[in-house]
Amino acid sequence: MRMKTMKENVFFGGAVDWDRRLFDSLIPLPDGTSYNSYLVQGSDKTALIDTVDPAKADILFEQLSGVEKIDYLVAHHAEQDHAGCIPLVLAKYPEAKLLTSPKGKGLIIDHLHVDEKKITAVADGETVSLGDRTLTFIHTPWVHWPETMATYLAEEKILFTCDFFGSHLATTDMYARDEGRVYEAAKRYYAEIMMPFRHTIRSNLEKLKGLAIDVIAPSHGPAYDNPAFIMDAYRDWISDQPKNQVVVPYVSMHGSTRMLVERLVGSLAHKGITVFQFDLAAVDLGKLAISLVDAATIVIGTPTVHVGPHPAVLYAVTLANALRPKTLFASVVGSFGWAGKAAEQVAASIPNLKVEVLPPMMCKGMPRRADLEAVDKLGELIFEKHKARGLVK
Ligand code: FEO
Numbered sequence: 001m002r003m004k005t006m007k008e009n010v011f012f013g014g015a016v017d018w019d020r021r022l023f024d025s026l027i028p029l030p031d032g033t034s035y036n037s038y039l040v041q042g043s044d045k046t047a048l049i050d051t052v053d054p055a056k057a058d059i060l061f062e063q064l065s066g067v068e069k070i071d072y073l074v075a076h077h078a079e080q081d082h083a084g085c086i087p088l089v090l091a092k093y094p095e096a097k098l099l100t101s102p103k104g105k106g107l108i109i110d111h112l113h114v115d116e117k118k119i120t121a122v123a124d125g126e127t128v129s130l131g132d133r134t135l136t137f138i139h140t141p142w143v144h145w146p147e148t149m150a151t152y153l154a155e156e157k158i159l160f161t162c163d164f165f166g167s168h169l170a171t172t173d174m175y176a177r178d179e180g181r182v183y184e185a186a187k188r189y190y191a192e193i194m195m196p197f198r199h200t201i202r203s204n205l206e207k208l209k210g211l212a213i214d215v216i217a218p219s220h221g222p223a224y225d226n227p228a229f230i231m232d233a234y235r236d237w238i239s240d241q242p243k244n245q246v247v248v249p250y251v252s253m254h255g256s257t258r259m260l261v262e263r264l265v266g267s268l269a270h271k272g273i274t275v276f277q278f279d280l281a282a283v284d285l286g287k288l289a290i291s292l293v294d295a296a297t298i299v300i301g302t303p304t305v306h307v308g309p310h311p312a313v314l315y316a317v318t319l320a321n322a323l324r325p326k327t328l329f330a331s332v333v334g335s336f337g338w339a340g341k342a343a344e345q346v347a348a349s350i351p352n353l354k355v356e357v358l359p360p361m362m363c364k365g366m367p368r369r370a371d372l373e374a375v376d377k378l379g380e381l382i383f384e385k386h387k388a389r390g391l392v393k
Contacts, residue, residue: 003063004174006215007156009041009133012223013063015056018170023081027192028286031185032170035081036219037063038160040153042130045071048096049151049160050219051085060085061092069093072128074135075100076162077148078107082219086112099128101139103147122149138207140164142200144193150208157214163193164204165230167221175215176222179229184290185221186230190237191289196324198238205234242296242326244391245274246382249288249320250301251281251310256335259367260375261301264333267379273386280312285319292325296391297382298353299331304340304362313342317349324352329385331378332360335367358382 003013014037020029035052037060048070052060064070070093075083078100086108090096100108102121108114122128124139136152143164151160167185176182194201208231216230217223224230246268252258265275276291292298300317302309309317330353332343343360361378363371386392 001059001172003039006038006158006174006217006223010153010156010158011039012174012217013037013039013060014050014219015052015059016170016172017053017056023168027168028284029168030284030286031168033168033220034170036217036223038217039067040130040133040135042133044129044131047072047074047128047130047135048089049074050076050082050162051089053081054084054088057085057088061088064092070096071130072096072135073098074137074151074160075104075108076150076160076219077145078104078111079145079163080111082162083108083112086114090114090118099137101137101147101149103141104149107145107147140204140207142197143204144197152211157212158217159208159211159213159215159227160217160219162219164218165216165224165234166218169221171222173222175225176229182222183233186233187237187290187293188286189220190234191293191323192286195237195289195293196322198324198326201234202238205231205238237293240326242328242391243274243294244272244386244393245276245291245295246297246299247276247278247288247291247295248299248301249278249280249283249313249316250333251279251303251312252301253303253305253310256363256366257301257303257333260333260335260361260363260371263367263372263375264299264379267376268382271379271383272392273383280310280316285316288316289319289323292320292323292327295325295327296386296389297329297331298327298355299333299378299382300346302332302334302342302346304334304336304342307340307342308345309334309342313346314349317346321350321352327353327355328389329358329382330355331358331382332362333375333378334360335363335365337365356385358385
């Protein structure tokens, strides 16, 4: 695909990866992704902002086929999907200076073995003139690596943000047009990549407050010509206040845990709580991550396998623990054949979640009426906890 014109001499390029289905051998990409690269041609100098994943290098170089000179290559982030083609671009344009943050310099040397002499570290707030255009570099650390930064093109009020505000979405649209679809993809991206850093995201959002921004141009998914759409979404996602929601990821081997889970979900729903129920044997983990962005409570359902929880449950809670959602309460429901420590082991697996652990409900064998009534009581307790926190409207 050819580069698209954003403004006069400002171009949206890079590659759409329609078929990629997994990132980091971990993150599902049901809607593919893109690696956006931007070209800014000033009256004197030309800058390329970010590259693409090496698997799509041919697309980037086809787009650059008519570009004779690149003076500056801006690297916002050292991760492969944006920085992976830096050595190839520097080989094609040996006069280009690579501009990145001081931490980016070290990471690019480590990860890509780029010659140190090619790299100029730029300070927070430093500017580079392209003639009639000016690039201002804004350090935005920990969105989501320590070196991440953004670039502001003042004359056009475009903020290039790399991963920050991005979405894993393959689309031919230059700007977010189907906002419902983009919201879901951007929330998935936030949940999987950004959520552990929500406190530093807050300070980075504050830092951007004074800028006049007409367009946010990330390096995944479409750009935003309505920046408030994505900035307001981020403000909501990073807020400390969870919503009146419960997430129930579970596995059931022979049906007992599922009976408990379905009873709990019914009981919570009856009280007006929004519940997300996920069978971990078949779930898209991205959907689970999205649900953790807002939920006040997580209840994990697990059978007992050799004394402990089901391995699929341990996998999911390890991920939840790493994502550090703002969850306030956690509990466990499940079953065991003759004995077990599944509930204790699950509770011990989520130390990063600053939650109050509510008493688990584990039953022996197939649930009896008393077990189901105990699940109802757990539902009541969750409702009372939400109410006490002002989450029930
Ligand atoms: Fe899109 Fe952190 O790389």
